[in-house]
Amino acid sequence: MPEKPSDDPSSASGLPDDVWEQFTRDTERDIRSSAPKEPSARARMVTERLREQDARGEQPPGWRTGPAMGVPPARAKSRAWGKEMNGRAARRRKLWAVLGVTVAAAVVLVALKPSLLPGDPFGTGGSGAAEASPLPAETAAPxxxxxxxxxxxxxxxxxxxxxxxxxxxxxxxGIVLPEAKAVGAVPADRVEEALKLxxxxxxxxxxxxxxVRGARPAAALSVLDPKQPELFDELDTGLRSPSREHDPVTLFSRFDPDEVRPVGDVIKARGRMTFKKGSQGxxxxxxxxxxVYPVVRADGPPEVTRTIVRRVLDVELADPARYKVTPGRLLLVKYDQEIGNSSCDVYDGYLHPGFPSSRSADPDPSGPATDPYDRSKDIDHGDGGHCGTVTRT
Incomplete structure (x- = not known):
């Protein structure tokens, strides 16, 4: 039994008597429980029998040889099952670790931009889902x-x-044709031809x-009836020597390749066609x-801007049996345009977009502000003598 430390005041313990007695009892109990115990008689007999069988090279009943030689079947199976479970557990931990990283990244991404979630689960009224879905074709004036x-x-x-x-x-x-139907004596196939042209x-x-890159619009000119000499003279003059009176951008969307270049290959388009009986049979x-045309400067920083062009054309596919017209060609009766974000005081045959970084250097506009995306109104040129501004591009 451990002896109680000296009562000498110089002793470092200074423990009270009741604490020391409890410590003594606990120590004796631990020593008794950890001391080696004498095997029972039955245990000594089993041990001796196994030692004799091992000396003779025998295997106890129910044991087997092989990869797990000397291991009882139940114990061998238990070890294999343990290894398999350990492998599965490791794979599960690895899978959950990967899933955890993925879920955490998704949570951060959604937190930064909730509109990535379908619908509006947070009730924010955001338009993310609406922006991702295309609009149906326009069938009537907005x-x-x-x-x-x-x-x-x-x-x-x-x-x-x-x-x-x-x-x-x-x-x-974006140019969706309406269903062709007969108009008076004009059959549906004739109407369909006019729509396609x-x-x-x-x-x-x-x-x-x-x-768009400034070349001669040969494909468009090939659709127009050459038996409109005044029209062709006007268009040719504008393409050769553009001026305020003869400006080809009133009919063709052209950009100066030395000034700007298109961004990508996509031009957005939206509108509608209607048809009725013509005046020439x-x-x-x-x-x-x-x-809508997105562009950047040809030799400058990658700053993107957009020019918006609205065009209204009135054409007719006349009856060649009654009028002196070219079969399969259109008569251009009237054309009008409204151009947003392009210099209105330059008449060199090209559209000239304005960039946000350079708008402060442009002269102050004197005309009204307009929304170039507003298709609910007819084209209005106002007094025609002043440059306006657009509310958005």
């Missing part, structure tokens, strides 16, 4: 301008960010990459479409 978009800055990867055109169709897909004119004048078609 009743109001498009709603406000997120104030995002367009980039090379997302040139239509922050624009209502983000949900518009791409290029020719009108689409070809719109594509050649506003979507053809060559036209054929079918008259009205096309009202808006095109």
């Amino acid at each position: 009743t109001a301008a498009p709603g406000a978009s997120d104030p995002e800055t367009p980039t090379l990867d997302r040139p239509f960010a922050g624009s209502p055109a983000l949900r518009w169709a791409d290029g020719e897909a 009108t689409k070809k004119l719109l594509v050649g004048a506003n979507l053809d990459p060559k036209t 054929g079918v008259a078609v009205r096309a009202d479409y808006t095109f």
